[in-house]
Amino acid sequence: MNEIFLDQRSCQSCPIRHRAVCSKCEPDELQMLDRIKYYRHYDPGQPVVWAGDEMDFVASVVAGIATLSQTLEDGRTQMVGLLLPSDFLGRPGRVTAPYDVTATSALTLCCFRRKPFEKMLVETPSISQRLLEMTLDELDAARQWMLILGRKTAREKIASLLTIIAQREAALQRRAPTNGSSFELPLTREAMADYLGLTLETVSRQISALKRAGIIELEGKRFVTVPDFAALMDETGDDSDGGLPV
Amino acid sequence: MNEIFLDQRSCQSCPIRHRAVCSKCEPDELQMLDRIKYYRHYDPGQPVVWAGDEMDFVASVVAGIATLSQTLEDGRTQMVGLLLPSDFLGRPGRVTAPYDVTATSALTLCCFRRKPFEKMLVETPSISQRLLEMTLDELDAARQWMLILGRKTAREKIASLLTIIAQREAALQRRAPTNGSSFELPLTREAMADYLGLTLETVSRQISALKRAGIIELEGKRFVTVPDFAALMDETGDDSDGGLPV
DNA sequence: TTCCGCTCTTGATCAGGATCAAGGCGGCTC
DNA sequence: GAGCCGCCTTGATCCTGATCAAGAGCGGAA
Incomplete structure (x- = not known):
């Protein structure tokens, strides 16, 4: 340091x-x-x-x-x-x-x-x-996050995390997340699990499931592309009005 | 109004x-x-x-x-x-x-x-x-609360909620919670469930279990007595140093 | 008083995610 | 290249808490 x-x-x-x-x-x-x-x-x-x-x-x-x-x-x-x-x-x-x-x-x-x-x-x-x-x-x-931790399923939790990361990455560049936008996951599977109140195995399984469903695309283990952002949002279980202002 | x-x-x-x-x-x-x-x-x-x-x-x-x-x-x-x-x-x-x-x-x-x-x-x-x-x-x-929601078992969640309510009730009267202190639960079982990310049945079961274990005493459905506050804290899963300053 | 409705308790069964286990894939050093 | 290590994936099984269901306790209204 x-x-x-x-x-x-x-x-x-x-x-x-x-x-x-x-x-x-x-x-x-x-x-x-x-x-x-x-x-x-x-x-x-x-x-x-x-x-x-x-x-x-x-x-x-x-x-x-x-x-x-x-x-x-x-x-x-x-x-x-x-x-x-x-x-x-x-x-x-x-x-x-x-x-x-x-x-x-x-x-x-x-x-x-x-x-x-x-x-x-x-x-x-x-x-x-x-x-x-x-x-x-x-x-x-x-x-x-309390809502995510308390009431969402594993799949919804993963979708929510991806949504939040995409939104924050986009916000840093002062734009809204768009279809086809990509970002690098800044967290390991274990860190994501610690964030979502899951185990790393469940995180891995759900990411695979979202990939199989075509909601996200993966290049390597960390680089994520979201072909249809609305489809990802649909997986979060949130009210469609987008929840809180970020 | x-x-x-x-x-x-x-x-x-x-x-x-x-x-x-x-x-x-x-x-x-x-x-x-x-x-x-x-x-x-x-x-x-x-x-x-x-x-x-x-x-x-x-x-x-x-x-x-x-x-x-x-x-x-x-x-x-x-x-x-x-x-x-x-x-x-x-x-x-x-x-x-x-x-x-x-x-x-x-x-x-x-x-x-x-x-x-x-x-x-x-x-x-x-x-x-x-x-x-x-x-x-x-x-x-x-x-x-995020820690409670994400990582605690149902029993630990209930113990944590009781601890927090006891501490806040005590703090309003500018004292620390003591052994034998009592308080009225300000929430229904359903509200407690909504708080803890559980169902009301699980809340009811865990409260019964804590009662059976002698950790708490119940008078009616809402009035709780804690004979040994340390024993209740032990059920929360928290580090024994008491967690965050409140 | 009786009935109704609300809250709570308890039981039986189910299922989602944890746990245990094995192995794959890079990237690294030697 | 071989071996190792960290990170990840996938499979099999288990267990906690959800779900479905029935009924108890109690207060309020007719």
């Missing part, structure tokens, strides 16, 4: 900078951010922080993917969050991490030291309002 | 008032709140708002219990939130409700008209910071 301090213009995808601070273009806020901000890089599979550890920073994801997960006594684990670029990690006011955070691909975090960040939060209402908005979006996503 | 406008001191349990505004004791903020604030009462079982409906207010729960739930195409429903007194309902900036909200007991909401509330939010950073804190707590609770 490396720490690289940033010059003033180098962080392109950080939502704090771009959506909250830059929108105001207050020069001294920018300078203050630059004094407390730095990058960290993690290799695939590397833990970022374990639940219960002290976290002296908050961060936003610049590149790569991280997962949040929780574990029961006997080792059963459940993933509870998926952090893609522009997502925020850490919580103002909380010192210990509540979840295990793991890099599932090469991960770059744009970090802010906790104390100055909290000070900035108090002094810059636009940032805490932006943070509130992002947190509310995360809460909606978590509740959508 | 009645609307009753409030005088300046009548809302005792509203977190906005007490934790954000009153702590500062800014007289004009208080007055502004009083101009935009009013009560609504709902009978048990009455819907507060349906998903997709326009919501012209945000509110905090003063008394009673409300549930948030989502429904799939074919009618399967999943509860995704449980609102107890002091919890917040509604989201600044969002006009349509994302979930069905239902009163499960006689419910009193302390409402704020949306527009003035949002104006106040911009002008009063302490409130949006308080709201951020509450939202982060809700997010943690939602993620704890």
